[in-house]
Amino acid sequence: MLARLLLLLAVVFMPAVALxxxxxxxxxxxxxxxxxxxxxxxxxxxxxxxxxxxxxxxxPDGQQIDAEATSANTRLTIPVPSTARALEGTHLVSWRVVSADGHPVAGTLHFSFGSESQAAQTAASGTNASSAAVVAARAVLNLTLAFGTASLFGAALLRQDKRSLAGVCAWLTLPAAIGLVAAYGLDLTGRPVSSLVDFALWQTALSTPLALTAFVAAASAVLAVASGTSLPGTTLALALAGLSFALSGHAAGADPRALMAPAMALHAMIALFWAGTLPVLLYRALNGTLSAAELTRYSRLALPLIVVLLATGVVMAAVQLGGPERLFGSSYGTLLMVKLGLVAGLLVLALVNRIRLTPRLAAASPALQLAARRHLRLTLGAEILLIVAILVLVAGFRLTPPPRALASPAPAAVSLHLHGAAAMADVRLSRQDDGLLALSVVLMDADGAPLLPKDLTGSLSNPEAGIAGLKLSLARQAEGTYVSQPVALPLTEGWVLRLDVLINDFKVQKLVEPLPALP
Known part of the structure; x- marks a missing residue:
């Protein structure tokens, strides 16, 4: 069943890996x-x-060079390798970065210097197989937490002495956590399995939030085993297991984080509580020791927890979707609806147990009690199968960026960098409330220090629309910073910015750059 669910995730949601x-x-x-x-x-x-x-x-001649890069917030700077600076033709720059929520992102930029040429083929920047391996490893870790750490808590809560199978599952959390880190390292770097012997790959993976998730999950399993039948110890282990879900992934990167991270931890902890107590109840039902009084006490404890489970789920879904209309038409929404369907099935079975089977288990008639026990075994077994399906399914959320992350509202501003041999400029265009565009320029010399030229002039043109240069009135505001009078542009695309930087009486640096779509 686990293999079929993973195959279904790969077929349905793998196209979203590139997103x-x-x-x-x-x-x-x-x-x-x-x-x-x-x-x-x-x-x-x-x-x-x-x-x-x-x-x-x-x-252009096919050389492949590992280039250096530095990041500052949302900006990635890539110095041109010395061996590539003089080569005319089409250059390809294949980049691979990791986003704030720990997901690798890849793409290729191509541009031509001097003249266009036949571009060499870019190397693959990642594989679907490595992403699927991370999903599989995450699913296995979910299962070991549910039927290891959480089941040991369930045994302590319901005073069940038989706990050897749960202990085995708990110990399996350790290799599952290591496997998750290994798979994630391969996914981050886009390298083959043979690279697992490279310490640099492990160093990259261990520096991410997902490694913290794996560590806390493993710690919860060790604590659960060490606590034995101690309810306080296993409760703390259950809390750590729930916390591990909130340390990486969608919830860790979503705003407001002060709300989302606690909601995710609480949601996961209650879900694990449900998953971990079901095997204990099924064992009692199978050996005939499960009583109606015990089921009633369990139901009274579980009911408020399920209400909190549903409430935290609604809050997280609302943040991730950004609106109910986004539930449809996205892979994330489809996966969420499948999960909700499985949860609805769990709730129906829980209601049947509480309303129909528990009273029969307390009936005076031995025949009714026997029938109730037989049906309880079936319903509890079905609940466990649904829990397994849900735990595997939620691992697939990694393949489906939430709509709030894919939403692309019209930018409030456009920023770009113009570079020349003697001067460079950071330019920002923003839309004012009156509809006019404001433009600011920060000038720097070739070393990145503030530049104070003798003069700076600028113009905007739109060759495709036949619009010649519109002069910009640029006034110096601070050291190296210039601001133009707001301008009205009739079109949002096709504009070219030109800046003429008069460095001294004998040297002018011309900076020309096509503008992206304006806000």
Missing amino acids: AHAQLQTASPQEASLVAEMPAELMLVFNEPVSPLRILWIT
């Missing part, structure tokens, strides 16, 4: 652009903070 949470917004040079002068560095700007994993620069 990453961090999205590239602008690049300098821009995609498919032709530059007359090779810039000293490339600039990639994302919609959320990222960290570089690997940058592969492919030159």
